[in-house]
Amino acid sequence: MSDGALAAADAPSGPPVFAVRNLWKVFGPKATRIPGTELAELSPEALREQTGCTVAVRDVSFDVRPGECFVVMGLSGSGKSTLVRCLTRLIEPTSGAIAIDGEDVRGMDKSALRNLRRHRAAMVFQHFGLLPHRTVLDNVAYGLEIQGVGKAERRARAAEMVEKVGLAGMEGRRPSQLSGGQQQRVGLARALAADPEVLLFDEPFSALDPLIRRDMQEEVVRLNREEGRTMVFITHDLSEALRVGHRIALMRGGRVVQCGTPEEIVGSPADDYVRDFVRDVPREQVLSVRRAMRPLGDAHEAESGPALHPATTVAEAIETVARTGGPARVVEGERCLGVVDFKSLLRVVAGLGTGGRTEEKAAA
Secondary structure: OHHHHHHHHHOOOOOOOEEEEEEEEEEEHHHOOOOOOOOHOHHHHHHHHHOOOOEEEEEEEEEOOOOOEEEEEOOOOOOHHHHHHHHHHOOOOEEEEEEEEEEEEOOHHHHHHHHHHHHHHHEOOOOOOOOOOHHHHHHHHHHHHHHHHHHHHHHHHHHHHHHHHOOOOOOOOOHOOHHHHHHHHHHHHHHOOOOOHHHHHHOOOOOOHHHHHHHHHHHHHHHHHHHEEEEEEEEHHHHHHHHOOOEEEEEEEEEEEEEHHHHHHOOOOOOOOHHHOOOOOHHHHEEEOOOOOOOOOOOOOOOOEEOOOOOHHHHHHHHHHHHHHOOOEEEOOOOEEEEEEEHHHHHHHOOOOOOEHHHHHHHH
16 A cells, blocks of 8 residues: 555544644734634735734644644645644744643643643754754754753663664764755654654755655654654645645645545545645545445455455556456455446546546535
């Protein structure tokens, strides 16, 4: 299965780590008066004209589940970076509720906030923020030093994280001796060293070359799978979002216009904006055979042909059907859910329908 298929198949569940409700962030001289019932209905342009305020985050609600990589994506100015900074109050929200493990973040005092940022939620930024005069090992250990961890313990922990992110043997190098991708790995190792409950990524790979960026995406996916660490990942790149995310919240103008799995975003866009956003995505690499399967024609079909997991991508199913020359069964446990063949698979690729129905009927 592809990364996207695995993400859908292994999507975590459970009580939320972060719970965000009706969150607003307004910048401007009258920000404390907003949102009001009337002002909340104004467009960003009208609100700016009438009040001089700019809305960066507009009535946003979502949950982040344990072990989930939750992606917030959108174009520049959509509010995504402001949103992630509100989670730990690096930027103070104007109104709304934020909770981590049920604890009110907006009600935390300075000491509790410091503990949140040092121990519970670690940020990984686009700009690495490495200390140029320190070695890789000492950069990774820096957060632990701030926490008051003893030298031997923090260096041992840092060495473990350096190896985890694939930089073993580079412990003594300075940041200037590293490539951009290697520097970003140091930043990731530094965040991991604090053993946070949640990793918050703010467009961490946008300055990297495409090949290095892909390597770092694979590193994030690997860490999420192997450690089950909860992640909130901010990006403006749709392919990156589809690759690393269990669920994606797509933002526009400070609002979340759609929140769902990669398959839901690509297969059932909420409006024309989302539809345009995902128009060039290779559907067969994201959508699963659940959308392509048709009902069993007879008892013989339930027993013949290769078996595919429901999360198998359409692209992988096409390869299987081409190789065997006949339909394939979609099987979950011991139950056959349906059958895919060339016709049903190609209809999904062309966007003509799912499971013998049009997408509009399926959505209804």
